[in-house]
Structures are given as C-alpha cells and as structure tokens.
Amino acid sequence: MRSIGIGLIGTGYMGKCHALAWNAVGPTFGDCPPVRLAHLAEVDRDLAREKARAFGFEKATANWRDLVADPDVDVISIAAPNAFHPDMAIAALESGKHVWCEKPMAPKFDDALKMRDAARAAGRAAVLGYNYIQNPMIRQIAGFLKQGAIGAVNHIRIEMDEDFMADPDQFFYWKSEASSGYGALDDFAVHPLSLIRMLFGRLASVTTDMAKPYAERPLKAGGKRAVETHDIASVLFRMENGASGVLMANRAAWGRKGRIAIQIFGSAGSITYDQERMNEVELFRAGGATEEAGYTRILAGPAHPPYGQFIPAPGHGLGFNDLKVIECRHLIAAMAGEPAHVIDFEKGVEIERAVHAMAEAHEKRGWVDIGYD
DSSP: OOEEEEEOOSSHHHHHHHHHHHHHHHHHHHSOOEEEEEEEEEEEEEHHHHHHHHHHHHHEEHHHHHHHOOOOOOOEOSOOOGGHHHHHHHHHHHHEEEEEOOOOSSSSHHHHHHHHHHHHHHHOOEOOOOGGGHHHHHHHHHHHHHTTTTEEEEEEEEEOOOOTTTTSSSSGGGGGGGGSBBIIIIIIIIHHHHHHHHHHHEEEEEEEEEOOSSSSEOTTTSSEEEEOOOOOEEEEEETTTTTEEEEEEESTTTTTSSSSEEEEEEETTEEEOOOOOEEEEEEEESSOOOGOOOOOOEEEOTTTHHHHHHHSSTSSSSOOOHHHHHHHHHHHHTTTTOOOOOHHHHHHHHHHHHHHHHHHHHTTTTTEEOOOO
C-alpha cells in the first residue's frame, strides 16, 4: 500500500494537533494507508528543524513554498495564522496537493471564494479543521434529530465561551489585529456554526451585535495599542427551515475554558450538551409520567462510533486531540473519494458567508438575509 506524504505548515497549538493526529490515525483505525511525515515548514529555520525532530518529520524548511513544491508531499496541513490560509491553500491545490486547513478559511470572503474555486479546479480533497463535528456525542445528537426524538426543532441556543483573552493586561497579539478578521465571530464562532450546519442545515437571516471588552491592550515593548477586533458577538438567527436561534460567542469570558453549550428545543422534547463535558448528552422526552419527568444523561461509549477505536469501555471519555484523529481519518477518506463527514471548502464558504452577513448586520444595526450560490 502506497504511503501518504504529509506536509505541515505551522507548529503552534494547532500544528502540533495535526502532527499528533497524523501519528495516531494509523494505529487508531488500522484501515488507512501508512503516512510518512515528509516536510515541515516554520518561519524560522532553527525552529523548523527543532519541531521536525520533535514531531518526526524528515525535512524542515523556513519557506513554506518549498514544502508546497516538494514531490514527496501529497497532503498539506495548514496551521498558520488566518491571514495566510488563502495563499497557502491555493498554492497547495494548484500544485496538486490535498489540503487540511484550519478554520476559518480566510479573513476576507473573496479569498474564501478563491480557495473554494481552487479546490473545485484541482479536484483534490480540501477539508477545514472543524473537529467538534467529529465528536461521537454530536453524531448521537444528529441521530436523535433524525429519529424525531424531540419532534420538530423550533429553537436553538448555542454559546461558545473561553477566557484566553479575558485578562485586560494580556499583551496585544495578532488575534486583535483587523487583518485576522472580525474577532470572536470568525476566529471563534465558526465552530458552533459548523455544528449548526451539520445538525440543522443553513442559516437564512441574522442580526448581530459585537463588542470590545477592552479598547486597547499593552505592548511588550511598552505603551498600548488599540484593539481592532471584537472579542464578543451576539447573534439572533433564523434557519432556512424556519427555526429560530441564538448564537453567543465570547473570547474574554473568565472561568470558561472550552465551552460550546447547546440547547435544542422541539415539539416533543429537548437536548442539551456542553463541550466542557464533551462525553455526555442529556435528552428530555415529553409525554412521560409527570413525577418521573427529567433529562436522561447519556455517556459516550463503544455504542457511539468511533469511540470504540480509542477505548473499549464506556464512560472513560475522549478528548480534543482524539476528535482531531477522527477528522484526519475522514480527510483520508475524502482523499480517496470516499464518503467523509467533513466541512469541506464548499460547506466552509457557506459558513464564511454567514459570518460576513453577521458582520454586515452589526454595521447596519438590523437584519440581513444570507444569500447562497
């Protein structure tokens, strides 16, 4: 079986997640081609060499274009800052490589369209790093909805909160620059939007308010710089199927570490889920005895594939990096032209279109309809 040559651009938090996933996907699933960690790129040659040794890559470079041109590379993981995604993804696709690019696609919608068009022209797999959709518990929620376990869905509430930008004394860095995008809305809220897209379909219209909890941040060299992005976003939305919804995102929420809280209300029950307790879901079914009414808590286990590929016993729990391994396995399926549970560049553009409509609604202080191709 021919091996797959892997290229990795960027070795920060998400770059390391990609490297771990590539190393783990074969032993975990046992049914995919062997992978070869061929080439790693960083901004500095010494850093590139250091990370290549740590992650197990054969070659290292300080020029990502050298990696893109490498014939030993079949698929490229892009884990660089958001503003670099378009150039890197388009160059990779034009070189005949498959692409696994972290979210969001690009700060500018026109660049996201160019990425999608490049994927169409190349005929290669182009997948975005929306790993939360891979959680077996999210797949279980999808199963409940398909079964009609809570009847017709009429309202959705989803929140994403973390506190990595909660400290007002934290130094200014690229996530506060306008070149990175809008802030919480596209760097952050795209994750709950990916869940909405896979569970319910597409949004139809939105109205938005965005906020900056801190107008400026200190610089390491001294002084302060104005914050150019919004760390808080609140959105009301309507789905194409008529359901109403609320989306709230906050990157400055003290005490929250990785919260994506979902409440789904239907005509015959409700479902609740929280990413900070990612191995459980609660289901309420209406119509039972009043004295016994309440939520049933369901713990993840081998009955929720592919949990059993990792752990043979229920209740032990998967983690963030495990979801990345599952995502990697689906990417390999997409590369082979097989059905894959992924957010590809086509679905990714739908999410980007919704994000930009939300930003437009904030500027107009009113409702905006989302138009799709």
